[in-house]
Amino acid sequence: MGGVLGIVAAKDPDFMIKSLLKLNVLGQEVYLTTTHVSLLIICTFLIVFAVIVRSKLKDTDGKPGALQNVAELIVEMLDGMVSSSMGKKGNPYRNYMGTLFIFLLISNLSGLLGLRPPTADYGVTLGLGLITFFIVQTNNIRYNKLGAFTDLFKPLPFLFPINFIGEIATPISLSLRLFGNVLAGTVIMALIYGLLSSIAFLWPGVLHVYFDIFSGAIQAYVFCMLTMVFVGNKIPDKE
Amino acid sequence: MSNITNEGLVLAFSALGAGIAMIAGLGPGIGQGRAAAAGAEAVGRNPGARGDITATMLLGQAVAETTGLYSLVIALILIFANPLVGKL
Numbered sequence: 001m002g003g004v005l006g007i008v009a010a011k012d013p014d015f016m017i018k019s020l021l022k023l024n025v026l027g028q029e030v031y032l033t034t035t036h037v038s039l040l041i042i043c044t045f046l047i048v049f050a051v052i053v054r055s056k057l058k059d060t061d062g063k064p065g066a067l068q069n070v071a072e073l074i075v076e077m078l079d080g081m082v083s084s085s086m087g088k089k090g091n092p093y094r095n096y097m098g099t100l101f102i103f104l105l106i107s108n109l110s111g112l113l114g115l116r117p118p119t120a121d122y123g124v125t126l127g128l129g130l131i132t133f134f135i136v137q138t139n140n141i142r143y144n145k146l147g148a149f150t151d152l153f154k155p156l157p158f159l160f161p162i163n164f165i166g167e168i169a170t171p172i173s174l175s176l177r178l179f180g181n182v183l184a185g186t187v188i189m190a191l192i193y194g195l196l197s198s199i200a201f202l203w204p205g206v207l208h209v210y211f212d213i214f215s216g217a218i219q220a221y222v223f224c225m226l227t228m229v230f231v232g233n234k235i236p237d238k239e
Numbered sequence: 240m241s242n243i244t245n246e247g248l249v250l251a252f253s254a255l256g257a258g259i260a261m262i263a264g265l266g267p268g269i270g271q272g273r274a275a276a277a278g279a280e281a282v283g284r285n286p287g288a289r290g291d292i293t294a295t296m297l298l299g300q301a302v303a304e305t306t307g308l309y310s311l312v313i314a315l316i317l318i319f320a321n322p323l324v325g326k327l
Binding site for chain 2: 005016173176177179181183184187191218219221225226
């Protein structure tokens with residue numbers, strides 16, 4: 001890797017996904033990578049947090065504690081985000097959008113703790129993009145019935161290829177946007193710590209604030225927002 | 240000049256290609272700048288709607304950033320996961 005870059009480095013810049021364990025499942029080689037480990041740590045953290053909050057919510061001795069207030073603040077904020085962009089028709093999607101936002105936020109911030117962010121692996125973001133794609137298309141067929149297919153031939157029949165590619169490109173552009181942003185941050189931080197390791201003292205913290213906190217939060221917000229816009233476009237307004 | 244290997248040539252031009260691909264960063268830069276300018280103008284006209292304007296501006300900027308990120312992905316593929324070396 002350093003040879004390809006052609007730079008004499010104190011330490012090779014290191015941001016690749018590493019395989020930790022090689023399994024053989026049904027004749028197919030499957031690797032357990034650093035992404036899986038990060039995902040497991042993040043999911044465990046979120047589940048433990050949820051269980052603790054749930055136990056706090058259950059013992060009702062009259063007044064809410066600090067943790068309950070924080071949890072209610074988070075839930076209200078996420079619900080507000082959904083209802084501000086989708087309105088009433090967004091109610092069935094509150095759970096998914098809230099989960100998605102918290103997961104993406106913690107994933108993007110996990111670079112701060114020395115984990116390799118799971119969202120810097122295209123497998124993870126493509127999976128999330130495909131979930132969005134299936135929600136959008138399910139709603140499209142459920143509400144527009146046959147119109148879901150005839151809409152592809154509007155306004156002119158020969159525009160079908162463009163409309164079709166437009167539908168297919170949605171998950172790809174969604175997932176590449178998130179992947180590219182998080183990977184760019186990871187690569188730049190790895191280059192700084194690898195190539196400038198002798199003088200990388202305190203000042204990379206400023207870059208962490210931008211690449212991990214600011215960019216990560218914005219991208220989590222944008223991913224959820226675009227998912228909500230795409231889903232909301234396919235659901236007709238009632239009344 | 241005769242000691243240039245095939246692989247070296249491919250790697251050299253891949254590095255050049257990665258650099259050229261990043262010229263695409265110009266477009267998102269101009270687009271995001273225009274979006275920020277329009278956002279600042281809107282806040283100046285209606286300071287009460289600051290929160291909404293900022294959210295809309297950031298959303299638009301993140302979407303405009305996508306083309307730049309495509310070029311970044313291409314540049315990274317050319318440098319770190321070069322598909323052309325395998326074809327030699």
